[in-house]
Amino acid sequence: MKILSMSTATNNLSVALNDNNKIVAEKNEYDARNHSAHLDPLIAEILKENKLTLSEVDRFAVAIGPGSYTGLRIGVTTAKMFASILHKDVVGVSTLQALAASCEESGALIVAGIDARNDNYFAGAYVNSMTGSSPLCVIPDGHYHIDTLLSAIKEYYAKNNFPKIIFVGSGFEKQKENIKKLNVEFSFAEEKQNVVHAGLIGRLACKAEADDPDKLLPNYLRRTQAEIDWHKKTGKAYEPDNNYVEEV
Known part of the structure; x- marks a missing residue:
């Protein structure tokens, strides 16, 4: 195929x-x-x-x-x-799954993310199976503040036996000091893996x-500015079918 x-x-x-x-x-x-x-x-x-x-x-x-x-x-x-x-x-x-797939190491928790600015990230966590199938999502893809993301990682990590965490994507290096507070072994992916x-x-x-x-x-994982503006203007609930777009 x-x-x-x-x-x-x-x-x-x-x-x-x-x-x-x-x-x-x-x-x-x-x-x-x-x-x-x-x-x-x-x-x-x-x-x-x-x-x-x-x-x-x-x-x-x-x-x-x-x-x-x-x-x-x-x-x-x-x-x-x-x-x-x-x-x-x-x-x-x-x-995020595609980013995680660049890390083939088994036995690691792979945190894939895209810098969304102001300490926010589009992120999710994945693990590779021993069978070599697609990375399995264990922390759902979402739009997280770094504190919320690290809390979710800490909670999952405490319940599962992983020797290390790999961060792949953009913007994680600037969170190094915050990540250290997890008190677990971690590393950042190589440059070619971060795209x-x-x-x-x-x-x-x-x-x-x-x-x-x-x-x-598209799976944006957060509201577009057009949706936010439409919601403020009309007071109506958000809808999944993009009904916030005005007809002209």
Whole structure:
């Protein structure tokens, strides 16, 4: 099964081609600023170099969040469009699970996170199974203040036997002194592991159940500013179907 995967969730733009679990090719643009302009050319480039057409792809996979609001919309919309037009499978993958997948060490608690500023993080914790299957989420993906996140880690760690914790993603190094207060062995992932790789998204999507393209949505994990403004203006409850958008 040929899988074309993509991530526009962060500043790193990543596109990959997988043949089942094998990463055939991956292209990355680090600190990219305009995913909407660069995504399609990168896809075309990777297909051309591997002598494939878009219609020969069996499955599309995409990071659905958390991450940049605009970036997520670009990636998810592109993957949904390809799947719908070509009648192919599409799979949405957690950005944090993809980060955790870059740490293959077993027996460690892997905390994956994206700096959300002001000591807040999009984060979740994962463990690798001995069977080599996808990282299992043990602390749900969420939008956490660092104090709340570390409390959740401490609680989970106290009930489970892990020799160490690995922090992967962005912004954790500046929390080193706070992390030390956990009184457990920990380390930070290597630089190349701290970015979202589309090849790992493809691997995670390989055996995953396909999503309905019409129902696949970004997973922001917190309200957008538009939702907050709409709620303040109307006083109405938040709704999952984006009804806060005004018709013009």
